[in-house]
Amino acid sequence: MKKGNLLLYMMLGGIAAGIISGWVFGKEMEVVGWMGEIFLNLLKMLVIPLIVSSMIVGIAGLGDVRKVGKTGAITLIYFTCTTAISVALGLIMVNLINPGLGVEMTATEIPQRIAEKEAVGVTDILKSFVSDNLVRSMAQLDILPIILFSLIFGGVLTTLGEKGQPVIAFFDGVNEAIMKMVHLVMYVAPLGVFSLVASKLGAAGGGDLFLAEIMKLGKYSLTVVLALGVHAVVVLPLILYMVTKRNPLKYFINASEALTTAFSTASSSATLPVTIECAEERNMVSRKASLFVLPLGATVNMDGTALYEAVAALFIAQLFGIELGFGQQMIIFITATLAAVGAAGIPEAGLVTMVMVLHAVGLPLEGIGMLLSIDWLLDRFRTATNVWGDSVGAAVVDTLEAKYVEGGKEN
Numbered sequence: 001m002k003k004g005n006l007l008l009y010m011m012l013g014g015i016a017a018g019i020i021s022g023w024v025f026g027k028e029m030e031v032v033g034w035m036g037e038i039f040l041n042l043l044k045m046l047v048i049p050l051i052v053s054s055m056i057v058g059i060a061g062l063g064d065v066r067k068v069g070k071t072g073a074i075t076l077i078y079f080t081c082t083t084a085i086s087v088a089l090g091l092i093m094v095n096l097i098n099p100g101l102g103v104e105m106t107a108t109e110i111p112q113r114i115a116e117k118e119a120v121g122v123t124d125i126l127k128s129f130v131s132d133n134l135v136r137s138m139a140q141l142d143i144l145p146i147i148l149f150s151l152i153f154g155g156v157l158t159t160l161g162e163k164g165q166p167v168i169a170f171f172d173g174v175n176e177a178i179m180k181m182v183h184l185v186m187y188v189a190p191l192g193v194f195s196l197v198a199s200k201l202g203a204a205g206g207g208d209l210f211l212a213e214i215m216k217l218g219k220y221s222l223t224v225v226l227a228l229g230v231h232a233v234v235v236l237p238l239i240l241y242m243v244t245k246r247n248p249l250k251y252f253i254n255a256s257e258a259l260t261t262a263f264s265t266a267s268s269s270a271t272l273p274v275t276i277e278c279a280e281e282r283n284m285v286s287r288k289a290s291l292f293v294l295p296l297g298a299t300v301n302m303d304g305t306a307l308y309e310a311v312a313a314l315f316i317a318q319l320f321g322i323e324l325g326f327g328q329q330m331i332i333f334i335t336a337t338l339a340a341v342g343a344a345g346i347p348e349a350g351l352v353t354m355v356m357v358l359h360a361v362g363l364p365l366e367g368i369g370m371l372l373s374i375d376w377l378l379d380r381f382r383t384a385t386n387v388w389g390d391s392v393g394a395a396v397v398d399t400l401e402a403k404y405v406e407g408g409k410e411n
């Protein structure tokens, strides 16, 4: 058995053991939570040096600034198209299944963390790209400004000629060292994912309470998981195959360590080191493409979150008996896409940026209270979809870059 496969089986075993023990022993499993926290923190501590070095090496690998521009455009087109498809899919499913009809509305208060975010708007998302203090952003794992800085920094380095070379070589070394550290951290991944899943399910009250919660929102959860499933199993593999001619199943299996990590951590940012490792070393995506696309994707490309926001908004409308016409659903389409860009790659971030979507069409924020009890679980499915979307993107951009930027006519 290959070493990589063994790790994957152990991680899947960890998730299964986590589900069973959390289900059976309930709250008692919270005692194992510390192991998961250590695993999560080990991954998180690698994120900042990884993002900075990846963006710089990725950009330097692309060559001059014009090539960066073209590859950036291809990446943005991929992100926008796949996110738009996923939101459309969510809207279609929710209109077909109507999960909110006949559900009793029991939440009456706006959750505290949602109430605090009441004023989040499009301009706030734009503002979040720039930070006045990079060190603070790093300390808070506030990734967008760091990406923007590294993008510009890397771009400028490529224009410096000889003077830029040692700096690029330095970050290249940093990047390789961090990737080696990722390998080391993955040794504890099976224990980490076990602990994260067991303690979370335990904290939710174990199997019985969980079943009761999921029954209340069964149709809604089913709509979300079904729509995410179609996007992940049909749409993305189709795009992967059509553009790159790669075998989607093989690509999926090779990305599975990242997907299981995403499922257990509910954080695309914490998963990023593993996502890069799977793309580069197992799926053989070129280094420049994976280092450029994946850090960007982990923060701005969230197909699962966008789809979720659209389904949740319409579910809330149905709960309150509010009819939304085509025009208003279009507004949801646009704001859900933006809200996903604005959502950080951390657990349940999508729930908070949903305020923007609800505001845009005048839906009551109290509706979010209804979704809280089940969000920790749905978050895992959407995070795995987010990471899968990024992983496919790396291969797609890699192929298109080789065809149209590297091999294309210089002008």
Ligand code: ASP
Pocket (backbone or CB within 6 Å): 266, 267, 268, 269, 302, 304, 305, 343, 344, 345, 346, 347, 348, 349, 350, 351, 379, 382, 383, 386
């Ligand atoms: N947890 C998600 C992620 O990290 C974001 C969200 O939808 O809440 O990708």
